[in-house]
Amino acid sequence: MKKYIIPSIRITIVLTIVLCVIYPVSIMLAGKLSKGAGNGETVVVNGKVVGYANVGQSFTKPQYFWGRPSAVAYNAAGSGGSNKGPSNPDYLKDVSNRIDTLLKYHPYLKRSEISADLVTASGSGLDPDISPEAAKIQVKRVAKFRKLDEQKVAALVDSHIEAPLLGLFGPPKVNVLKLNVALDQLK
Amino acid sequence: MNTELLGIIASFAITLLIAIPLGKYLARMFAGEKTWTDFLKPIEKGIFKLSGINPNEPMNWKQFLKAMMTINSLWIVYGFFVLMYQDKLPLNPDGNAGQSADTAFNTIISFVVNCNLQHYSGESGATYLTQHFIFMFLHFVSAATGIACAVAVFKAFRDKTATDLGNFWNFFLKSITRLLLPLSIVVSLILTFNGTPSSYAGKDKFISLQGDTVNMSRGPAAQMIAIKHLGTNGGGWFGANSAHPLENPNYLTNMTEIISQFIIPVAMILAFGYFIRRKKLAWVFFGVMMFGVMMLMLPTISSELGGNPLIAKMGVSQATGAMEGKEVRFGPAATAYWSTLTTVTSTGSVNGMHDSTMALTGLWQLLAMMINGFFGGCGVGLLNYFIYVIIAVFISGLMVGRTPEFLGHKVEAREVKIAALITLLSPFLIMTGTALASYIVTVHPNIDWAVKPSTWLNNPKYHGFSEMLYEYTSSNANNGSGFEGLGDGNIFWNVTTGVVMLFGRFLPIIGPVAIAGLLAQKKFIPESAGTLKTDTLTFGVMTFAVIIVLNALSYFPALALGPLAEHFSMLIKR
Numbered sequence: 001m002k003k004y005i006i007p008s009i010r011i012t013i014v015l016t017i018v019l020c021v022i023y024p025v026s027i028m029l030a031g032k033l034s035k036g037a038g039n040g041e042t043v044v045v046n047g048k049v050v051g052y053a054n055v056g057q058s059f060t061k062p063q064y065f066w067g068r069p070s071a072v073a074y075n076a077a078g079s080g081g082s083n084k085g086p087s088n089p090d091y092l093k094d095v096s097n098r099i100d101t102l103l104k105y106h107p108y109l110k111r112s113e114i115s116a117d118l119v120t121a122s123g124s125g126l127d128p129d130i131s132p133e134a135a136k137i138q139v140k141r142v143a144k145f146r147k148l149d150e151q152k153v154a155a156l157v158d159s160h161i162e163a164p165l166l167g168l169f170g171p172p173k174v175n176v177l178k179l180n181v182a183l184d185q186l187k
Numbered sequence: 188m189n190t191e192l193l194g195i196i197a198s199f200a201i202t203l204l205i206a207i208p209l210g211k212y213l214a215r216m217f218a219g220e221k222t223w224t225d226f227l228k229p230i231e232k233g234i235f236k237l238s239g240i241n242p243n244e245p246m247n248w249k250q251f252l253k254a255m256m257t258i259n260s261l262w263i264v265y266g267f268f269v270l271m272y273q274d275k276l277p278l279n280p281d282g283n284a285g286q287s288a289d290t291a292f293n294t295i296i297s298f299v300v301n302c303n304l305q306h307y308s309g310e311s312g313a314t315y316l317t318q319h320f321i322f323m324f325l326h327f328v329s330a331a332t333g334i335a336c337a338v339a340v341f342k343a344f345r346d347k348t349a350t351d352l353g354n355f356w357n358f359f360l361k362s363i364t365r366l367l368l369p370l371s372i373v374v375s376l377i378l379t380f381n382g383t384p385s386s387y388a389g390k391d392k393f394i395s396l397q398g399d400t401v402n403m404s405r406g407p408a409a410q411m412i413a414i415k416h417l418g419t420n421g422g423g424w425f426g427a428n429s430a431h432p433l434e435n436p437n438y439l440t441n442m443t444e445i446i447s448q449f450i451i452p453v454a455m456i457l458a459f460g461y462f463i464r465r466k467k468l469a470w471v472f473f474g475v476m477m478f479g480v481m482m483l484m485l486p487t488i489s490s491e492l493g494g495n496p497l498i499a500k501m502g503v504s505q506a507t508g509a510m511e512g513k514e515v516r517f518g519p520a521a522t523a524y525w526s527t528l529t530t531v532t533s534t535g536s537v538n539g540m541h542d543s544t545m546a547l548t549g550l551w552q553l554l555a556m557m558i559n560g561f562f563g564g565c566g567v568g569l570l571n572y573f574i575y576v577i578i579a580v581f582i583s584g585l586m587v588g589r590t591p592e593f594l595g596h597k598v599e600a601r602e603v604k605i606a607a608l609i610t611l612l613s614p615f616l617i618m619t620g621t622a623l624a625s626y627i628v629t630v631h632p633n634i635d636w637a638v639k640p641s642t643w644l645n646n647p648k649y650h651g652f653s654e655m656l657y658e659y660t661s662s663n664a665n666n667g668s669g670f671e672g673l674g675d676g677n678i679f680w681n682v683t684t685g686v687v688m689l690f691g692r693f694l695p696i697i698g699p700v701a702i703a704g705l706l707a708q709k710k711f712i713p714e715s716a717g718t719l720k721t722d723t724l725t726f727g728v729m730t731f732a733v734i735i736v737l738n739a740l741s742y743f744p745a746l747a748l749g750p751l752a753e754h755f756s757m758l759i760k761r
Contacts, residue, residue: 004257011238024410031385038386054432077402079427081512081540083672085650111502120511123430123539129515169194170438171518
């Protein structure tokens with residue numbers, strides 16, 4: 001073993017310089033050219049950062065579109081899911097309570113119209129998106145609380161549905177923060 | 188729904204399109220033949236010179252393994268201390284604390300052995316220094332260690348008789364300079380231009396649209412996420428791993444990450460065939476493995492798309508599949524596809540929480556890690572499969588009454604003993620660990636420990652048992668994913684899984700390399716009519732049968748107590 005110790009130490013040092021300094025710093029420099037300059041893309045309203053485009057945030061007020069339930073309460077200094085198993089009674093009770101809350105604010109909804117992503121917690125706790133169906137079922141409530149024309153709000157939702165990648169791959173989705181920013185600007 | 192399925196079909200097709208030429212390239216490159224990356228030679232020469240290494244020095248299997256074990260031990264000792272004292276070192280903009288001794292013990296083993304079980308959270312338990320200088324560094328070198336050891340096995344079977352398995356340092360460094368680093372540069376650029384942060388800026392603070400104050404963890408993650416997938420490591424920057432919207436911002440990055448964690452394991456199998464000039468043998472290996480992957484993947488996708496029957500019972504439509512623990516931008520199909528590939532390879536990164544997947548999905552995830560030989564981790568997948576092949580050769584030899592041989596070398600008692608021991612090691616480690624943890628949870632739930640065992644499990648009954656079984660299975664397979672509800676950040680779990688990871692890594696590397704070294708030294712017996720041919724469909728079926736029988740015998744009882752029992756109990760409730 002002795003024979004290999006010195007080479008081991010030396011190659012570890014050399015590789016540390018290559019892999020932990022040269023490589024990441026070059027990528028960091030290249031990343032300066034990306035949207036958000038490698039710091040993460042922000043959403044700015046009236047010159048103020050109101051969030052990160054890719055990171056979900058909490059919306060609980062009735063005049064906003066709501067995102068998905070979060071196991072970390074959208075605290076972006078951490079992240080994580082509920083890790084509740086599919087048969088866990090506590091978990092099923094949580095889901096049932098969320099359904100009740102949703103029905104309270106959307107009395108016009110039938111249970112079968114509820115989109116599953118609105119009553120289940122996301123994997124990261126920071127999911128920025130909801131499904132187009134989940135946005136559509138909230139239109140009536142948002143329009144009512146904002147005293148806006150329902151069709152106008154519905155049109156806004158339609159314009160915020162992001163198509164699958166190249167129109168072919170993956171599910172369509174709606175970014176909740178971007179939708180709500182646009183909603184605030186709607187007259 | 189259709190676009191979701193199209194997405195995974197495209198990911199799969201692109202993987203094959205990249206892996207086949209990559210396999211050819213790897214064979215030529217490791218054989219020292221001319222390749223287009225030869226322009227890197229001066230850099231490699233420089234690194235060897237600075238390290239005082241002669242890359243042409245031949246090594247027999249014992250010397251090869253000694254070099255490998257020496258440098259791996261060095262990393263464990265060095266990393267352990269850096270993790271403990273990370274709070275006193277630079278590059279800690281968020282002011283995170285040092286790791287406790289038992290957490291550091293678990294973490295450093297976890298990263299050295301390419302497992303990446305994470306008993307800390309990236310946002311608060313590590314600094315930018317440890318994320319890059321320890322974790323990302325180990326992402327590269329642990330993958331390169333696995334690849335180098337697999338190439339030693341290649342070398343053993345290239346010539347008729349050989350004592351020289353090649354030079355460890357040579358294979359090790361070339362894995363980095365000619366494979367892992369160039370691919371990491373490409374992948375990290377894709378990630379950073381799609382929104383994954385790559386700068387060293389610390390936490391950000393902003394007022395959300397609704398008026399809440401939010402602290403936002405960031406950091407140079409793109410660089411690490413690239414190699415975490417290419418090297419089948421899986422240890423992420425953020426706690427939520429690749430479910431985190433900054434680690435995996437959109438469907439394109441999701442495809443990139445899932446493709447990058449599968450290309451090297453697939454390419455290595457094909458490289459084996461090109462290297463030893465027996466392409467057909469490699470395609471038989473490939474066929475068996477791909478069939479195995481499909482058998483695990485198709486039911487997984489169907490079970491996730493089916494949704495949770497107990498939520499359907501509440502009247503909520505499950506048309507979009509099971510969404511608990513999943514992200515809308517990926518959808519359940521891509522998450523199911525990922526969950527299979529991350530458990531067959533030893534990656535263990537997740538884009539959705541495995542703890543919340545359906546009971547049967549959990550079964551397939553566990554089984555994939557128990558088998559651990561369908562493509563598997565970088566390099567080590569082939570080594571694990573090689574053990575199954577030796578057992579299959581031995582059993583087939585007994586069945587037809589001939590001396591078993593593999594590629595012209597007699598497989599004798601010593602080799603079979605090693606293979607049998609390695610095969611028995613996995614169930615031993617997994618079952619002992621799970622039994623011990625179950626015993627403590629049920630008999631001493633309120634024992635006077637810092638974290639009481641009664642609080643370990645996040646889910647009751649069968650699923651709680653599955654959480655413990657999953658943790659040890661993942662540790663032994665060096666996978667690193669988890670049923671993350673388990674309260675594993677305490678001394679019991681840190682120490683026991685640390686030990687399991689250590690054995691689960693090095694013995695299954697030492698065993699196959701030793702067998703290959705021993706076989707290669709033996710006299711070459713030319714093929715004759717009486718030779719058992721290993722590059723045939725029949726032998727492929729035989730190997731598959733051996734894999735199924737061995738794993739069913741070892742694990743069926745445990746799987747019945749965990750995921751199967753949960754599944755059937757859900758059917759009754761419905």
